Every structure is written in C-alpha cells, then in structure tokens.
Amino acid sequence: DAGVTQSPTHLIKTRGQHVTLRCSPISGHKSVSWYQQVLGQGPQFIFQYYEKEERGRGNFPDRFSARQFPNYSSELNVNALLLGDSALYLCASSGTGTQFETQYFGPGTRLLVL
Amino acid sequence: AQSVAQPEDQVNVAEGNPLTVKCTYSVSGNPYLFWYVQYPNRGLQFLLKYITGDNLVKGSYGFEAEFNKSQTSFHLKKPSALVSDSALYFCAVRVLGSSNTGKLIFGQGTTLQVKP
Numbered sequence: 093d094a095g096v097t098q099s100p101t102h103l104i105k106t107r108g109q110h111v112t113l114r115c116s117p118i119s120g121h122k123s124v125s126w127y128q129q130v131l132g133q134g135p136q137f138i139f140q141y142y143e144k145e146e147r148g149r150g151n152f153p154d155r156f157s158a159r160q161f162p163n164y165s166s167e168l169n170v171n172a173l174l175l176g177d178s179a180l181y182l183c184a185s186s187g188t189g190t191q192f193e194t195q196y197f198g199p200g201t202r203l204l205v206l
Numbered sequence: 207a208q209s210v211a212q213p214e215d216q217v218n219v220a221e222g223n224p225l226t227v228k229c230t231y232s233v234s235g236n237p238y239l240f241w242y243v244q245y246p247n248r249g250l251q252f253l254l255k256y257i258t259g260d261n262l263v264k265g266s267y268g269f270e271a272e273f274n275k276s277q278t279s280f281h282l283k284k285p286s287a288l289v290s291d292s293a294l295y296f297c298a299v300r301v302l303g304s305s306n307t308g309k310l311i312f313g314q315g316t317t318l319q320v321k322p
Binding site: 098134150182195200 | 251
C-alpha cells in the first residue's frame with residue numbers, strides 16, 4: 093500500500109512569496125495533520141483536518157492556512173513567507189484522528205526561504 | 207502545560223550492546239505515548255505506542271518501550287543495537303480529552319549513534 097505522499101520534495105522561495113504544499117493520505121484515512129520541523133527541533137503541530145473540517149490549530153500566525161478536499165488530500169498554504177518559515181513540513185494521516193490512533197508521516201517538503 | 211522531554215541530545219552505544227533512549231512527559235489526564243524514528247532527509251517512521259494495558263510495549267525492528275506512570279517516563283529500549291539503528295528518535299504524547307484530538311507533542315529528539 094502507498095504511504096503518505098507529499099509534493100514537492102524541495103522548494104526554494106524568497107521572502108514575501110506564497111507557497112502551497114500538498115499531501116495525499118494513506119488510502120482509507122480521513123484525517124490529515126500538518127507539522128513544521130525546524131532544524132534541530134521536534135515537529136510542531138500546525139493543523140488537523142478531518143472530513144474536510146478543521147479539528148485543531150497550533151500556535152501559528154494567520155499566514156498559515158490549510159484545507160482538505162473531498163478525496164481527503166490536503167493543502168497547506170503559507171503567505172508572506174519569512175526567513176523563519178524555512179523548515180521541513182510534514183504531513184501525517186490517520187483514520188479518524190482520535191487520540192488513540194497512530195499518525196503516519198510522509199517524507200516531508202523541505203522549504204527554504206531566502 | 208503538556209510537554210515531553212528527552213534529556214539526552216545524543217546517545218552513543220556499541221553495536222551489540224543494549225540501548226536506552228529516555229523520555230519523560232508531563233500531561234494532565236491519561237497519556238497516549240509514541241516513539242518515532244527519523245533517518246536523514248526522511249519523514250518520521252512509527253515505532254511503537256502505549257495506549258493502555260501492559261507497561262512493556264513491543265514495536266518495530268526489535269524496539270520496545272517501558273511505560274512508568276509513577277516516574278512519568280516512556281523509555282525506548284533495544285536489547286542489541288545495530289549500526290543501522292543510528293538515527294534521530296522522537297518521543298511524542300497525545301492526551302485524552304484535548305480539543306486538539308490529533309495533536310502530537312514531540313520532544314526535542316535524541317540522536318542515536320551505534321558504532322561498529
């Protein structure tokens with residue numbers, strides 16, 4: 093079975109630009125979560141979506157937004173990029189997003205903001 | 207506030223020796239605990255989780271973890287380390303009843319170096 097897929101794998105942007113990252117969950121999974129991993133730190137929660145509705149939001153500015161589509165894939169959008177947005181962005185999927193479930197992670201998108 | 211601590215930035219062990227990677231947590235309510243491994247330029251791979259039941263949890267690749275409620279710890283262990291186990295290990299927690307039902311809180315990570 094295919095795991096979580098993310099695109100693109102790498103991205104270079106300049107300050108002030110906008111970026112869209114994409115994620116396809118494991119087949120049958122309806123919940124998608126997004127995390128930001130800055131070099132040398134553990135991943136930080138950004139968003140969770142389940143059945144196209146936002147279930148939770150981490151402590152990130154409004155420049156960060158996301159959505160989930162009817163096929164359960166998801167997009168993470170970041171506007172007005174800052175140098176500090178440079179990070180590995182991880183997508184994770186799970187069945188229904190409950191506390192008990194394992195979240196399975198994709199390979200990530202590495203974003204560099206210059 | 208809920209948090210996870212991994213007190214060691216790096217653990218060094220010789221191949222064939224047992225390894226332990228430490229994790230402590232601070233949560234209100236019952237914790238749901240997870241271990242993930244990250245290889246260079248890769249995403250996180252799930253190793254094992256504790257939800258309820260037996261305090262010793264067995265996972266992938268020969269890893270196991272021991273849940274200790276009184277010490278609020280969830281240390282990762284393996285009886286005999288392999289060079290291929292060298293990677294970055296993350297402990298994470300989720301708490302029942304949180305409105306953020308899918309939110310994982312991660313520790314800072316521990317780099318495991320297994321030397322031949």
